[in-house]
Amino acid sequence: MKIKYFVESAYVDLFDSIKDHETLYTEKSNSWVKDFFGDREYCKESRIESYLPELKAENDEYTNVIAFYDVFKDRLNPKQASNPYLWSYLTHCEYWDYTNARWAKEGMSVDTIKQRYFCSFLTNNIEGNRVGFLRNAVARLWWMGYLSYQENRHSNPYELTKLLTSHSDISSSVLERNFSMNRNVTVGILDAILEINNDPSLAEVGVSHKTGKYEWRELCKYINRYGAVTLLDSMTSDDIKEISYNFLLENRK
Template identity: 35%
Template sequence: MVIFGLLRIRKNVPVYFQQQKYQSDEPWIDESWAIPSNIVAPEIVFLKHSLRVEGKRAIHFDLENVKTLYAALKHLSPAEASNERLWSYLTHSTFWKYMHSRWPIEATDEEELPDGEETKKKNPLNRVETRYFLSGQKAPVRNGLARLWWFGYTTYDEALDNPWELTENLLHNSDLTLNLVERNFSRNLEFTKAILSTLADIKKNSPDFYNRDRFRELMKYFNFAGGMSLVDLINLSDVRDTVRKKLTS
């Protein structure tokens, strides 16, 4: 999707919406909006039919789809994976049917949103901007496809017996996912992995450990701490101790 094509779509989203294009079962952008071939690798063609979609929603297959997409596109650099043209093109073309299943234009009560954003469910145009494009500081983890790559990038660890262990803990439930990856400190991979590995340890001894209110308070605490000091300088042992203390005491 060349820049002109991207801007054209963005500018005319309300028009396309009125024309029922975003409600269409089939993609509708033309080939002149294609992005450079050196960004869209051959793996994309394979992935078109590999992301799991069953029934009306694909919400329950996020973990499986993270593994599928990230495993195929691990070669992307963070800079390439932040390319708005890449994900905006793919959401509007190759993965249109996946997007309609996982992120239908009309949101349902099944979708979780961070604190204070529940009203956004009522605005389908905002949903298009958030899920079908890359918009705002948290865009990579909100775009319907980019989020799958970034979840994998943040958590995949070949040093573990199960490289996907932290991924599985991140996607333990949607509330945990949102309240971890949408915090500013989540950009620090080691900091985030320290939290997730501690959650994994707690979960082994107490499978039902998760408490929504406690976890949200913990994430707010870390976000505040990260704002007061450089996250890179925070001792990871202290991070693990804080997680255990606030979630198990």
């Protein structure tokens, strides 16, 4: 089947009516979405041909990322995946049950609706923004796969995805920083954490005994500062891994 997306006018009207529909976003049923549009045409078929994989809120994020990205990694490109009309259609229509069970809660704010059901993080911009795509309930599954999947990784092409999804703070700390747009940097950081975690003589990367803060957060801040003076994009993932690994161990002293 061809995957559908919202037409522009329908998307804009739905976005502008979030406040009016605030309580409806916690409903189990999405019938209000079709009622809102009435007889007008609100969606179109894209050129993307695919079935929709099942997503279950009771599964962990890693399982859902693999379920979704495995199907769409060769069917969606980054240009298509940065279209808010596509993802908003999926969260409101095809994946309402999943989005509702996974993210909806009583008293959910307009900002939360904008980022989980649309692709706008802390903005009124209907076109969405980078972090918005990383927070949308369904888009995030594709983008986390895209930024961490490694076809040629010998053990498991999703090995870094597993680490990324092991704690919600790792994914936001790493992916919501601009340096993660360069996959070498993301892979280098995650590889360093993985190496320490796989070393039985070292404690896993987690909460620092010294500072009480997440070690990966301190690492990401350090890489950010490093990137203020140095062009991180000139480095290989191994360079970034070495810098990250050394920082993490040094930070424990």
